[in-house]
Amino acid sequence: MAELGLNEHHQNAVINYMRFARSKRALRLKTVDSCFQDLKDSRLTEDTFTVDEVTEMLDGLKIVVHSEVESELINTAYTNVLLLRQLFCQAEKWYLKLQTDISDLENRELLEQVAEFEKTEFTSSGRKVNSEIIKHKLAPLNEGGMSELLSKEIARLQDENDKLKARLRTVETQATSALEEKLKLEKFLKDLKKVPEDQKEVAALEATLTSLKADFEKNLTVSSEKQKTLHDHLVSTKHDLLKVQEHLSLTEKELEKKFQETAAYRNMKEILTKKNEQVKELRKRLSQYEAED
Structure with a gap:
């Protein structure tokens, strides 16, 4: 017996869906057959037809069959979407994230395995349940017992996840700061590499500053010497002035004395x-x- 690698519950769900798909497929095939039968009954009433008449009949049949096949493919796609929606909704209630691999839908080996599974189920053991359509609904979620414990565990994991996200944001902030600091250091290193080029200008400025300082000290020394010379000259002049005043005083006294005589x-x-x-x-x-x- 072919298996799909699923447990009994899920395999029964697959069998029910395949039974539903088989019934829809059979209905559409009957519709296509009826299209051909209608053409035969309505148009093939003469013994001979021209090429244009045959072309017209085939074109009309093509349009009808194309429409029926397109409707079936669209309906099948929409049906598959609804089935996936049921599964995803149930998974989301349990905080699960299902994944799908579209490439497996064209895996010839898997398709052959499904074909073998369908052939096995609906030709031998499937005959026993052909008349019994098993209808299963999605199992409801119970709020007590294991479900309650699982909900608490999920809440705890969510809380832990939020803390990890917050920590991740902190780490990202620290990493951003470290990156900015790294960029600053790199810029500083680049600036340091430019220092040898700037040292010539610095040396020139230092030499100029030393020269100006020497000139200033020289001028200051000269000014001090001039100031000292002027001070000495002023003292000497003052002494000379006192001598002249004393001499004038004596002369005046002598003149007064002579005048009195x-x-x-x-x-x-x-x-x-x-x-x-x-x-x-x-x-x-x-x-x-x-x-x-």
Whole structure:
């Protein structure tokens, strides 16, 4: 007996779907057969036909068959989508993420295995259940027992996942900071490589600064010497001025002394003395007259 590698429950679900697909396929094949039969009944009523008439009949038949086959393929695709939706919805309730491999849908070996499985199920043991269509619905989710424990475990795992995501964001932030620091260091290293080129300019500036400093110190020394010379000259000039003043004072005294020794000075002094005595006498007389009055 061919197997699909599934447990009994899932294999029964596959058998039910294959039975559904077989019934739809048989219905569409009957529809295609009826298209040909309708053509025979409605158009093949004469013994001979022209090429144009045969072409017209075949074109009409092609259109009808094309429409029926297209409708069947579209319906099959939509049916498969609905089946996948049922499975995905049930998986999402259990926080599962199912994966599909589209390439396996064209795997010739697997397709032959499915064909063998269908042939085995519906030609031998399948005859026993042809008249019994087993209908299974998706198992409901129970909130108690193992389901409750599983829900708690899922909640715990989600919480742990959130913490890991937060930690991942922190690590990403730290990694970004480290990358920025690395870029800064690389830029700094590039700048350091440029230092030998800039050292010439720095050396030139230092030499210029040293030269200016030497000139400044030289000028400062010269200014100090000039200032000292000026100060000494000022002191010497002041001393000379004092000497000149002293000399002038002595000369003035000598001149006054010599002038006092002249006859004119003595005569003038005698005249002034007499005049002073006359003035005193006149003041005395005047005071006597004022007393009498």
